[in-house]
Amino acid sequence: MTSEELTELLKSNSFELFNLPIEFQIDPTTLEAKYHSLQKQIHPDNFSVNRNEEKLLATSLSSKINDAYQTLASPIKRAKLILELNGLKINLAENNQLPENFLIEQMETHETIAEANDDIDKLDAIIYELEQKKDHLIAQIEEHFVNENLQIIVELIKQLSFYDKLILLVENNIQNAL
Amino acid sequence: MALLQIAEPGSINEPHKRKIAIGIDLGTTNSLVATIKSGMPIVLNNEHDEKLTPSVVYYGETSKIKVGKDALKHLITDPSNTILSVKRLLGKDINEIELSAKLPYNFTDENNMVKIKTIQGDKSPVQVSADILSKLSYLASQSLGEEITGAVVTVPAYFNEAQRQATKQAAHIAGLNVLRLLNEPTAAAIAYGLDNKTDGTFLVYDLGGGTLDVSVLKFSKGIFQVLAVNGNTAIGGDDFDHLICKHIIDNQNLTNLTKEDIASLIQLSKNLKEQLSFNESLSTNIELSSKQVLNITITQKEFYNLSNNLVNQSLLPIKKVLRDAKINSNEIDEVIMVGGSTRMPNIKDAVSGLFNQKKLLSSIDPDLVVAIGAAIQADILVGNKKDDWLLLDVTPLSLGIETMGGLVEKIIPRNSTIPITIAQDFTTQKDGQNAMSLHIVQGERELSHECRSLAKFSLKGIPPMAAGTARIRITFQIDADGLLSVRAKEQTTGIESSITVRPSFGLADTQIEQMLNDSIKHAKEDIETRMLAEAQNKATSLITMLEHAIEIDGDLLIDEEKSQLKTILANLNQAIEQQNTNLITKLTDQLTNAAETFAVKRTNRALKQSLSGKTINEVE
Numbered sequence: 082m083t084s085e086e087l088t089e090l091l092k093s094n095s096f097e098l099f100n101l102p103i104e105f106q107i108d109p110t111t112l113e114a115k116y117h118s119l120q121k122q123i124h125p126d127n128f129s130v131n132r133n134e135e136k137l138l139a140t141s142l143s144s145k146i147n148d149a150y151q152t153l154a155s156p157i158k159r160a161k162l163i164l165e166l167n168g169l170k171i172n173l174a175e176n177n178q179l180p181e182n183f184l185i186e187q188m189e190t191h192e193t194i195a196e197a198n199d200d201i202d203k204l205d206a207i208i209y210e211l212e213q214k215k216d217h218l219i220a221q222i223e224e225h226f227v228n229e230n231l232q233i234i235v236e237l238i239k240q241l242s243f244y245d246k247l248i249l250l251v252e253n254n255i256q257n258a259l
Numbered sequence: 260m261a262l263l264q265i266a267e268p269g270s271i272n273e274p275h276k277r278k279i280a281i282g283i284d285l286g287t288t289n290s291l292v293a294t295i296k297s298g299m300p301i302v303l304n305n306e307h308d309e310k311l312t313p314s315v316v317y318y319g320e321t322s323k324i325k326v327g328k329d330a331l332k333h334l335i336t337d338p339s340n341t342i343l344s345v346k347r348l349l350g351k352d353i354n355e356i357e358l359s360a361k362l363p364y365n366f367t368d369e370n371n372m373v374k375i376k377t378i379q380g381d382k383s384p385v386q387v388s389a390d391i392l393s394k395l396s397y398l399a400s401q402s403l404g405e406e407i408t409g410a411v412v413t414v415p416a417y418f419n420e421a422q423r424q425a426t427k428q429a430a431h432i433a434g435l436n437v438l439r440l441l442n443e444p445t446a447a448a449i450a451y452g453l454d455n456k457t458d459g460t461f462l463v464y465d466l467g468g469g470t471l472d473v474s475v476l477k478f479s480k481g482i483f484q485v486l487a488v489n490g491n492t493a494i495g496g497d498d499f500d501h502l503i504c505k506h507i508i509d510n511q512n513l514t515n516l517t518k519e520d521i522a523s524l525i526q527l528s529k530n531l532k533e534q535l536s537f538n539e540s541l542s543t544n545i546e547l548s549s550k551q552v553l554n555i556t557i558t559q560k561e562f563y564n565l566s567n568n569l570v571n572q573s574l575l576p577i578k579k580v581l582r583d584a585k586i587n588s589n590e591i592d593e594v595i596m597v598g599g600s601t602r603m604p605n606i607k608d609a610v611s612g613l614f615n616q617k618k619l620l621s622s623i624d625p626d627l628v629v630a631i632g633a634a635i636q637a638d639i640l641v642g643n644k645k646d647d648w649l650l651l652d653v654t655p656l657s658l659g660i661e662t663m664g665g666l667v668e669k670i671i672p673r674n675s676t677i678p679i680t681i682a683q684d685f686t687t688q689k690d691g692q693n694a695m696s697l698h699i700v701q702g703e704r705e706l707s708h709e710c711r712s713l714a715k716f717s718l719k720g721i722p723p724m725a726a727g728t729a730r731i732r733i734t735f736q737i738d739a740d741g742l743l744s745v746r747a748k749e750q751t752t753g754i755e756s757s758i759t760v761r762p763s764f765g766l767a768d769t770q771i772e773q774m775l776n777d778s779i780k781h782a783k784e785d786i787e788t789r790m791l792a793e794a795q796n797k798a799t800s801l802i803t804m805l806e807h808a809i810e811i812d813g814d815l816l817i818d819e820e821k822s823q824l825k826t827i828l829a830n831l832n833q834a835i836e837q838q839n840t841n842l843i844t845k846l847t848d849q850l851t852n853a854a855e856t857f858a859v860k861r862t863n864r865a866l867k868q869s870l871s872g873k874t875i876n877e878v879e
Binding site: 117120121124125126129130140141143144145147148150252255256259 | 278408409438439480481482575578579582583639640641642649650651675676677678679680681703736738739
């Protein structure tokens with residue numbers, strides 16, 4: 082690949098980079114195969130005896146491929162990107178419109194996590210439950226994408242990000258409890 | 260033959276030339292260098308015909324530097340000038356060093372730059388490491404007889420940014436072209452993975468002299484993907500030696516031990532530890548500097564009790580890494596054991612116990628496997644083999660910036676696949692604010708002072724704007740070596756802010772330059788020293804020979820000749836004393852010429868003597 086072609090690739094979005102249609106539904110096996118084949122061509126290890134500029138360019142592009150893979154593999158990031166490509170900006174920090182019962186549930190989960198203390202089995206059970214709720218939300222998001230209810234998806238993504246944060250918190254507690 | 264040699268370098272007729280690439284395992288206790296020869300990885304032998312070169316550097320009274328076994332000889336007699344386990348000091352500040360194992364060195368600490376006091380001046384851990392690397396590089400070029408294109412140098416996967424930078428600097432000072440810093444467990448997995456050519460998920464447990472690494476990797480369809488790493492850069496085989504040493508000191512109520520005593524006790528403990536892998540009980544004795552003789556007996560059981568805590572501590576990274584990789588212990592296809600310390604049966608049992616008594620993989624010598632993997636990777640990186648596999652590694656620790664109240668905001672989470680680039684926008688707090696400072700840290704803790712401080716950045720030249728309107732985009736990039744670089748740009752005006760990096764520790768670029776210059780100067784000095792020694796040897800042997808000849812056959816010389824020879828002899832002796840290489844060479848030549856007639860006369864006399872008493876027939 083020439084430097085010009087590499088530079089051109091740097092400007093493309095994650096879907097373009099992976100040559101995939103802009104759709105929420107994605108096959109993880111196809112995604113991984115594409116990721117690996119891209120890295121095999123672009124990774125800076127292919128350029129370790131080349132000039133420094135080429136190495137730097139390869140590093141930038143390889144980073145972009147890693148980032149794009151993370152984006153496409155994560156339902157929340159993938160959904161957010163599709164919305165952005167449709168001109169909808171989402172500020173995850175803006176969460177004043179969340180339903181009351183969702184917020185109450187969040188507070189309860191926080192309490193359960195605190196009660197579990199450093200009991201790894203209990204913490205694992207919490208993660209399992211949170212993952213199930215996440216899956217349920219993702220299924221809803223998928224449906225709304227089919228029906229193009231983009232505004233509803235914005236709200237669901239915010240809820241999804243709350244679950245992600247909770248899972249991260251519990252994982253951290255488990256690491257500390259080990 | 261000659262026809263084959265006339266192709267000009269770089270011409271199209273030149274047959275595809277293999278480039279020489281080496282893999283270096285820069286270990287805490289031993290270092291190794293390996294390469295690929297005829298498609299097979301081989302670990303190169305040193306001057307003692309051994310593969311393992313002790314990572315020991317001796318700075319003696321003359322300007323000579325000894326590395327390896329020759330340096331180790333000085334450990335007991337001159338412990339403060341014999342530097343060992345320097346890897347444990349690399350990239351650390353004085354507080355971290357004092358927290359780790361007790362070392363018999365005197366440290367200096369200037370501007371967060373730790374140096375070891377030696378008779379040859381203060382030496383930074385980077386310099387000491389560079390001296391080890393120089394030795395290995397010399398060994399490789401001697402052994403291979405060709406110019407080395409590049410080297411892969413291995414580092415513990417759990418090394419932080421500072422420790423990686425320090426390693427790269429050391430390689431740079433040693434004159435190596437670093438193709439890649441490669442994580443040690445990854446190198447080991449490469450050595451095994453390519454051996455077996457089977458897809459699967461591996462866990463590597465790498466217990467070296469001073470560091471512990473645990474990695475989980477997936478090898479699938481030609482991609483080596485590191486899923487997660489964990490470890491502890493403060494646990495190693497050394498610590499088991501120290502446990503035995505402390506046990507001896509406590510048991511025998513030893514006080515007032517000298518540095519030399521402690522050095523010999525640690526060496527003894529190391530030997531005992533190694534022997535206890537094969538013996539149930541050992542007895543030995545040692546004489547201290549006070550002439551007191553200690554009789555020491557230790558059993559395997561005693562040693563296992565002593566080291567129980569340490570072994571358990573070493574299992575924690577396994578549990579953590581499995582958690583991070585989101586993998587169950589029963590999903591691991593092979594557990595690979597790396598590092599000399601994994602020969603200890605109690606370590607093997609403990610690790611195997613976590614995997615349902617699974618048989619551990621150690622078919623490749625655990626001391627050599629990292630260097631072998633590094634050589635395989637180096638060979639591919641210089642382009643000798645367009646291989647169909649690629650390595651995707653991760654960054655071991657989270658990268659973050661300090662925010663209000665000393666809290667850390669994570670920007671790049673641990674175990675992110677590298678290279679990785681993340682941009683984050685910041686804004687100004689006050690109207691017209693033209694500068695801002697940022698503190699970058701590495702680690703998993705929530706408070707910045709509990710993490711490793713990497714650098715403090717000052718952003719200057721921000722255009723005057725109302726508070727909150729400036730948009731400064733800071734881009735953090737971790738490259739394939741795991742090294743960080745940072746750029747900053749004001750987005751609304753497009754002005755690139757100047758950035759000043761003040762490393763919180765370690766070496767500034769100017770210091771590296773200085774060290775490079777010094778090492779070049781040293782190399783020059785070395786050549787000069789060698790030339791002098793050669794000239795002196797030649798002159799001395801000529802003088803001895805000539806003096807002996809004059810004593811025997813002096814009568815062959817007329818007075819004039821004799822006095823001429825004696826004058827040159829005296830001058831030459833003086834030149835030797837003055838260590839004047841040029842003068843020595845000149846006078847040696849002069850003396851050889853002046854003695855020529857004398858030599859002819861002596862040869863004639865010898866001839867006559869051997870002929871006398873023989874018949875003409877015999878001569879014919």
